[in-house]
Amino acid sequence: MKLDILYASTTGNAEMVAKKLLLLSKEAGFQSRMYEMNDFDFESFSKLKNVAIVTSTYGDGDVPDMGIDFWKSLEFRDTKLVNQNYGLIALGDRSHDKFCGAGRKISMKLDKLESNRIIDRLECDGDTEGTYEWSIKFIKVLKDKISGNLKMSPSGTCETCNNDSKKIANKLKNRDPKDINFNEAKKIFRPLTGKSED
Ligand SMILES: Cc1cc2nc3c(=O)[nH]c(=O)nc-3n(C[C@H](O)[C@H](O)[C@H](O)COP(=O)(O)O)c2cc1C
Incomplete structure (x- = not known):
């Protein structure tokens, strides 16, 4: 920073x-x-x-x-x-x-x-x-x-995100990450692990 x-x-x-x-x-x-x-x-x-x-x-x-x-x-x-x-x-x-x-x-x-x-x-x-x-x-x-926060803005833009975090933000929409269950979270955060998506 x-x-x-x-x-x-x-x-x-x-x-x-x-x-x-x-x-x-x-x-x-x-x-x-x-x-x-x-x-x-x-x-x-x-x-x-x-x-x-x-x-x-x-x-x-x-x-x-x-x-x-x-x-x-x-x-x-x-x-x-x-x-x-x-x-x-x-x-x-x-x-x-x-x-x-x-x-x-x-x-x-x-x-x-x-x-x-x-x-x-x-x-x-x-x-x-x-x-x-x-x-x-x-x-x-x-x-x-x-x-901060990976939630998308109402316009759907995320100025501070890189490509991975943009993918994640798209999947999260306006939900808070802590409200997501483990299995879904694994899929959503997969871009950060470097593994390809199913
Ligand atoms: C000659 C002179 C002119 C100043 N003109 C203004 C002004 O036009 N407007 C204002 O708000 N303060 C003005 N000030 C006040 C200063 O901006 C203020 O004292 C400031 O804290 C000084 O900060 P510095 O030490 O970083 O320069 C003036 C001060 C002096 C000595």
Whole structure:
């Protein structure tokens, strides 16, 4: 399970939050890496599957220098990011007109490009309160989503499945694996054993 954490900070708050998320996600079994936001442009970013973004706001609702090139590369793109999961923490201060402007515009853009927002954006006012709880929840939801459930969605699609798990999901339909008796389970899960089907 991979997680890429991108941050943009000016005085260090967002960096500190990103570092905590890095440690927590590693403890939870993720192969996580942390980057300055400008290390990515749209092309490289679009290849990421699981992303956490931590950004503060500077100037007048702007992305900090450390992320401005990334934002310029993202801002006018329209290529969809449907295979990506993301969560975002926005740091800011309500004394400014454009509260959490940077985090808001990045997450609104990602929503528009259909990157899957797996939990709601956190907006912090003047401090980093709530970031620990958000990080724990984000890691849990992401883990469940990745390793989780083979049940088919109502549309019959299973984005995270490989061919074997797609076959299994098709046979399971909307049933929970624990409700299936042993003989039927043997047949359903046969693709994973490498034995051919009858
Ligand atoms: C010069 C300056 C401009 C700022 N502009 C905004 C702003 O437009 N909107 C906002 O919500 N917060 C703004 N902030 C608040 C910061 O985003 C907030 O203090 C944040 O926690 C800083 O995080 P960082 O240390 O990671 O950069 C500004 C702060 C400074 C010093």
